[in-house]
Each structure stands twice: as C-alpha cells, then as structure tokens.
Amino acid sequence: MTGWNGAWVAERLGIALRDADRPFGAGLRDLVGLAVRRNPRRAHLLVSAVLGKHVPTDPRLVHGAGLLLGRRIAGLPQPAADAAGAALRAALAAERNPPDGARPAARLRDMLREAPAAPMPALVIGYAETATALGHSVADALGGAVYLHSTRRPVPGVPPYGGFEEEHSHATSHLLLPADPALMETAGPVVLVDDELSTGTTALNTIRALHAAHPRDHYVLASLVDVRGPQDRARMAALADELGARIDAVALARGRVELPADVLRAGRELVAATACAPAPPRPCGRAHPLVRIDLAWPQDLPEGGRHGFLPEHRRHLEAELPAMAARLAETLPAAARRVLVLGFEELMYAPLRLAEALADLLPAAQVRYSTTTRSPVLAVDDPGYAIRTRLTFPAHDDPADGPGERYAYNVAPGGDRDRAFEAIVLVVDRAGDTPLLEKGLAARLRELAPVTMAVLPVRTPARRGDR
Incomplete structure (x- = not known):
C-alpha cells in the first residue's frame, strides 16, 4: 500500500x-x-x-x-x-x-x-x-x-x-x-x-x-x-x-x-526553489481525437445548484442517469480501463453523478472523477505529495473577474505511467463551451488520451423585472 x-x-x-x-x-x-x-x-x-x-x-x-x-x-x-x-x-x-x-x-x-x-x-x-x-x-x-x-x-x-x-x-x-x-x-x-x-x-x-x-x-x-x-x-x-x-x-x-511560526516564509521559499526545477516534457505526437456527445440532458433539469436544486430535481436526475451514462459509454474506446470524468470549476455535481453511473455501468473499468479549478497549487511529482502534476490552461467561460490561468491536477500521469488515463470525459456547461476551451483545456487533454466532451445546458433564472 x-x-x-x-x-x-x-x-x-x-x-x-x-x-x-x-x-x-x-x-x-x-x-x-x-x-x-x-x-x-x-x-x-x-x-x-x-x-x-x-x-x-x-x-x-x-x-x-x-x-x-x-x-x-x-x-x-x-x-x-x-x-x-x-x-x-x-x-x-x-x-x-x-x-x-x-x-x-x-x-x-x-x-x-x-x-x-x-x-x-x-x-x-x-x-x-x-x-x-x-x-x-x-x-x-x-x-x-x-x-x-x-x-x-x-x-x-x-x-x-x-x-x-x-x-x-x-x-x-x-x-x-x-x-x-x-x-x-x-x-x-x-x-x-x-x-x-x-x-x-x-x-x-x-x-x-x-x-x-x-x-x-x-x-x-x-x-x-x-x-x-x-x-x-x-x-x-x-x-x-x-x-x-x-x-x-x-x-x-x-x-x-x-504549523511552525515561520511556515509562510518557508512555504514561499519552498515554492520558489521547487518552481525552478525543469518542467517535465510534454507528450509529443499526434493529438488524440475529440468526440462531442449529446447526453440528451433534460431541458427542465438544472445543471447544478447555482440557482437552486429541489428534491424533485434530484429524483428527475436519478431517473435519467442510466441512459446518459450508457450514451457516454458508447463513445469510449473499447479497451479503455482507466477513465477520467473531468468536471469544470463550480460544475461538480453533474459530472460526479455521471461518473458514478458510468462506474456502475462499467465494472471492469477504473472510473475516476475530478474537476478543474482556479486554485494555484505547486505540483511535485512525488508519491508523498498530493498534487503530482498540473495542466495549465486559460479560463474559457468569460469570467466576470477577467481572464486568468486555470488548472487540472493529477490528470497527467507524470513519471508513473500506471496513473495514465486511457479515456477522458470532459463535462462543461454551455457558458464554458468557447473557442478558448478547444484551444486550451481540450487541447491539453487530447495530448493525453481520447476525449469525449459533453456540454450541459445552462438554466438561467428569468430577470426579476420580467416576471
């Protein structure tokens, strides 16, 4: 262990x-x-x-x-x-x-x-x-x-x-x-x-x-x-x-x-010293394919809890998950045994439940789930460190606070090829499906494995004055 x-x-x-x-x-x-x-x-x-x-x-x-x-x-x-x-x-x-x-x-x-x-x-x-x-x-x-x-x-x-x-x-x-x-x-x-x-x-x-x-x-x-x-x-x-x-x-x-009294200083020095290490080489060769899939996500089902999620929404999602997972499974390479379902910043629950349903449907596969994040963290490819690798890419959802870097951690295998994923399912909402997504995160993921991308609708509340 x-x-x-x-x-x-x-x-x-x-x-x-x-x-x-x-x-x-x-x-x-x-x-x-x-x-x-x-x-x-x-x-x-x-x-x-x-x-x-x-x-x-x-x-x-x-x-x-x-x-x-x-x-x-x-x-x-x-x-x-x-x-x-x-x-x-x-x-x-x-x-x-x-x-x-x-x-x-x-x-x-x-x-x-x-x-x-x-x-x-x-x-x-x-x-x-x-x-x-x-x-x-x-x-x-x-x-x-x-x-x-x-x-x-x-x-x-x-x-x-x-x-x-x-x-x-x-x-x-x-x-x-x-x-x-x-x-x-x-x-x-x-x-x-x-x-x-x-x-x-x-x-x-x-x-x-x-x-x-x-x-x-x-x-x-x-x-x-x-x-x-x-x-x-x-x-x-x-x-x-x-x-x-x-x-x-x-x-x-x-x-x-x-925490030691000088932990902030020591942390800054550690980041500076470690960040000077040479970056690991990026994969070379032809990019893996990207396939877009329509999950048939119900138009009346919120994609998350940003504007509220009720018990009846939960029941509706439970009823739809098996069919959506089956659609996802049809797009995966037949030999894929390590599969990642990757969510997008705040959009965590829908990708989680899709990954869960996919794991139930494919018992022979090792299905894993994580999401992208805004949080900048040092990556160190060492088994005793929690963030082994980092993919960096530009924000792709026109964020209100302006452009900036975003990150996907532990998606690339680093020096341990046993950690490599053989298929990646990327789940974003419509606001995040932009040209920057294709050029940034999706391109980085295609360096690693075939990518299936599912885009969920965004349910936005009516303007208060329009009611």
Whole structure:
C-alpha cells in the first residue's frame, strides 16, 4: 500500500496533523493529504481524499462521503454508523491501493444512498467552487432539502440575495443567486457545507448575513474535516449567543493542523526553489481525437445548484442517469480501463453523478472523477505529495473577474505511467463551451488520451423585472 501523500510537505515545512474526534474511525491523515499553495496568505493546502476536486477519485467514494456527512446531520443510529465507518475505511484503503474485483466504494455509497424514512427539511448551501458537489450530496442524504451553492458567476438582471468573503481564497467574491428568493425561507435549519473548516470565518460571515435577512433558530456547519482551534470554536459559540440561535458543527473527522511560526516564509521559499526545477516534457505526437456527445440532458433539469436544486430535481436526475451514462459509454474506446470524468470549476455535481453511473455501468473499468479549478497549487511529482502534476490552461467561460490561468491536477500521469488515463470525459456547461476551451483545456487533454466532451445546458433564472 502506498504511503501518505502529505509526507513531502510535512517533512519540509514541519506541519503535523493531530486527530481529535474520529466518529467513523478515519482520521485526518486518512481523509487529507498536503500540498503547497501559491498563495501568500496560506502556505499549505489540505487535499481531500474524498472530494474529487484535486485528486481523481472513485466517484462512489466521493458521493458516499458526502452522503455520510449528510446522514450524520440527519442522525445515524450507532450500528449504522459503525457499519458506515467500516465501509469508509475500506473504501479509503482501496483508493490508495485498488484491489482487483473489490468494490468497497460502491458498498459505502449503496448503504447510504436511500433517503431517510423521514426526510429532513433544510436549506443546504455549498461553497463555490470546492464544495458544490459535496453540498449537493449532503442535501441528497437529507431527502427533503433545498440546495443552493454560492457562485462567482453573476447573472445580468438577477440581483444577489447575499454575498460573503472567503479571506484565504485567491478569488474571494461569492454570490447567492436563488431563482426564487423564497427558497431562502425553506423550513428547517440552514446547513452550510464546505470541504474543510479551518477557522470557520467564512461560515460565520454567512450566518450573520443570512440571519440579518431571515432569522433562524438553527444553523449547522458541515465539513469533511474540522481543524478549527479553541478560539475559533469559541467565536462560533459567541455568535450563537449573540443571535439567540443554535449553531452545530459536524464533520467526518476533527483535529488540528500544527504549523511552525515561520511556515509562510518557508512555504514561499519552498515554492520558489521547487518552481525552478525543469518542467517535465510534454507528450509529443499526434493529438488524440475529440468526440462531442449529446447526453440528451433534460431541458427542465438544472445543471447544478447555482440557482437552486429541489428534491424533485434530484429524483428527475436519478431517473435519467442510466441512459446518459450508457450514451457516454458508447463513445469510449473499447479497451479503455482507466477513465477520467473531468468536471469544470463550480460544475461538480453533474459530472460526479455521471461518473458514478458510468462506474456502475462499467465494472471492469477504473472510473475516476475530478474537476478543474482556479486554485494555484505547486505540483511535485512525488508519491508523498498530493498534487503530482498540473495542466495549465486559460479560463474559457468569460469570467466576470477577467481572464486568468486555470488548472487540472493529477490528470497527467507524470513519471508513473500506471496513473495514465486511457479515456477522458470532459463535462462543461454551455457558458464554458468557447473557442478558448478547444484551444486550451481540450487541447491539453487530447495530448493525453481520447476525449469525449459533453456540454450541459445552462438554466438561467428569468430577470426579476420580467416576471
């Protein structure tokens, strides 16, 4: 079995992960690796093993982990929690060293995919871009939840319900753009979902903004890992007292990240020294083919939660997934055994569910899922480092904050040919299907493997004044 993919950073920067609560038996080192940010405000990046953002991951593990987080909110009896914990640990072990014929990720997903007998009403909000699919999955587990994720893509004529800032992010503006503002008054608690709780500042800012617009008596912070310190938890308790509301925090694991006092300086120096290393050679030879496919995505089905995603949308998607996965499978090379489904920044949930359905349909293939990102991270082709390779390409969706670089991590195999994908499915929405996509990301992917591209429609709310 391979070692921990945080060892490279831990040794060079003196970072240590210490466990606290392990409700499902998995600790921080099971759930995250480490990389180095290209960001002057934070030296390190916790790279999730179950998020499918930076690391191509079995989509059933990604969805299963999100379902498990949601079921923890809804309440999971201890025998079921014990069984889910065992399944989670087995799936994590298999992901590090996939055994032939074993399907522990599918077992985890299957035991959690049924909605609870009593669906829980809630307003679930996921944070863009990293937690958009995770938030969807949490909402799936609750059964009766309305889902909305924040976005960095403004829509002309649709005023934001609220905005907030994510201080450590490289791109801090977030918007909430519900198609109907009444969604924000959905019964039940507000559940705020992120991949990690590092300080909780973003979540507390969100609670303040939401409470000022529509006070509630219950908020939940849900994350894969919670590494807040005592002062951060005290700030959450103080805000609860100030608002007269209950604020809970749930996670798959809790602990702390121990950082040396000079970690920011050391991180900058490490980036500078490593960035001077010669870049790996790019593949040469003729580009692989690109095939466009019409998935027959229903026109009345939202492509994600940017403007709201309801329980009936979830049921509609579930009914359509098998046929769409079958259409995808028909375009793949018959001999392909390692297949990547690659999503696009905030568009994470639809590619995740397509990848999941494709993995179920093709049990002999190793289907993995990840997405592109705005986040600049150092790549080091070492087994003890979480971000082995990086593809760089221009933004291709006319972003409101202007042009810039975007990234796809761990898609190229680097020096380990066993990590090479034999087919890539690229899923974008219509706003991202531009000439820059063909010249940039699609061209980079075609250097690696045959590419199937599926473009999803974008459902945009009517202008408020047009109603």
